[in-house]
Amino acid sequence: MANEKIPLTYKGRPLRRKDNIIYYGDMSDSHIIQLQILDTKPAGDMNVATRVSIQLQLTAPDLKSRDRVVKRSEKDSLYSAIDIASIWLERALATR
Numbered sequence: 001m002a003n004e005k006i007p008l009t010y011k012g013r014p015l016r017r018k019d020n021i022i023y024y025g026d027m028s029d030s031h032i033i034q035l036q037i038l039d040t041k042p043a044g045d046m047n048v049a050t051r052v053s054i055q056l057q058l059t060a061p062d063l064k065s066r067d068r069v070v071k072r073s074e075k076d077s078l079y080s081a082i083d084i085a086s087i088w089l090e091r092a093l094a095t096r
Contacts, residue, residue: 011086024085031070031092032059033085037078052081056088 008015016023025032039051056071071088075081 025089027059029093032057033089035081049078052078054081054085
């Protein structure tokens, strides 16, 4: 039981991280969010995001990467970025 990997989620949707990019949502859905940490600053013994790019993207594999982007913005913290990202994703998935 201690060796089980519990996937990280936010508001019931999965979060996946690769270096400074965080993907929010399920790839089997029509949309997903890409959060890219652009700048960080040290706070104690860790780095804190100070500039985060948000992109609402389509997950259709036949589209070019630039054509997948539906909406984009920048926020000054990871919390505010993921907060707006969850709203965008909920709205995009509700209109299917």
